[in-house]
Amino acid sequence: MLMYLNALFVGLLILSNIIGVKLFSVGNFVLPAAVIVYVVTYLVTDVIGEVYGKETAKKTVKAGFLTQIIAMIFIMIAINLPAAPIFEKQAEFSTILGGSFQVMLASLISYLVSQNTDVWIFHKLKAKHGNKKLWLRNNLSTMTSQLLDTTVFITIAFYGLPWSIILGMIGTQYAFKFLVAVIDTPIAYLLVKMAKREKHSTSTGAEVTS
Template sequence: MFVYLNALFVGLLLLSNILAVKLFQIGEFILPGAAVVYVITYLLTDVIGEVYGKETARKTVQAGFITQLIGMLFIFIVVHLPAAPAFGLQEEFEQILGGSFRVMIASLLSYLASQHLDVTIFHRLKANHGEKKLWLRNNISTMTSQLIDTSIFIVIAFWGVVPFNVLIGMVITQYVFKLIIAIIDTPFAYLLVKWARKQEVHQEGLRVY
């Protein structure tokens, strides 16, 4: 089960980097497409930490960071390969996948800070409550880490690019949206933890057999 959770984590992480270029609007909220996907990665690290332990969750975060670096490297290489004459979308391809160095740095730094904070807070609460109150540590760790993630990313990526009041508005808007998603995904945390533990018991039984 861990393999699937880890693969899902890394897959969603890479997908969020691609989807970040799309902006969507709900009422007054203007958000990047990555906001829908990226917040789920915090749910997955919480589930992995709950079932497999703190160090395993940290290794998952580290694996995600390395995968992002490798992914960015290959995207950079492919973007700058000479386009075939039959391929008439090079400019669009560069706009969607090329991004900017500043945004990439902002993404990596916010990821490192927030994901490690999420794991730390989650397991400090777990040390106090044991296996009880999963909903509390899932929400507290995600809410805190998402504030750090959103603030670091937007400040580094957009400082000096947009007015300060717009910058603050972007932080608040994205953070509120991520809070809503974090609250909604709480039942899924329980379902995934239950499923993962059941699979671990099953695998352990097979090994004993």
């Protein structure tokens, strides 16, 4: 289960960086497309931290950071490879993926701040409450870290836009993330239950084998 959670975490990170250059609107509100993906990463690290411990969650965060850097390097290489004569979309390819570097830089900085804050708050509350009140540490750690993430990410990724738009995007995106954090609480309980069951069956099988 841990392998799948780590794979999901890293996959969502890379995907959010790629699609983050697109803005979409809901009524009068403007949001980056990454918001529909990145918000789930906090749920994943909370589940990993709850079942496998703080150090494992921190390793997942570090792995995600390194993976994003590697992805940026390979995207840069891909953009600068000489285009074949039959490939007529080099300009579009460069515009879309090249435009994501500012987004990726914003993501890296906000990622380090918010994900480490999430793990820290989550385990401070876990140390206080033990295995009780998962809903509290899941929501409080996520809501706090996502406020940091949203502010840092939007400010850097879309620097140059009018501040009225940037502040509006921060408020709108955080409101969306806040709502998702509340909604995903039952999912957190379900994933934790599944992971603990799988971890228990694995450890029991290892004991029987030995």
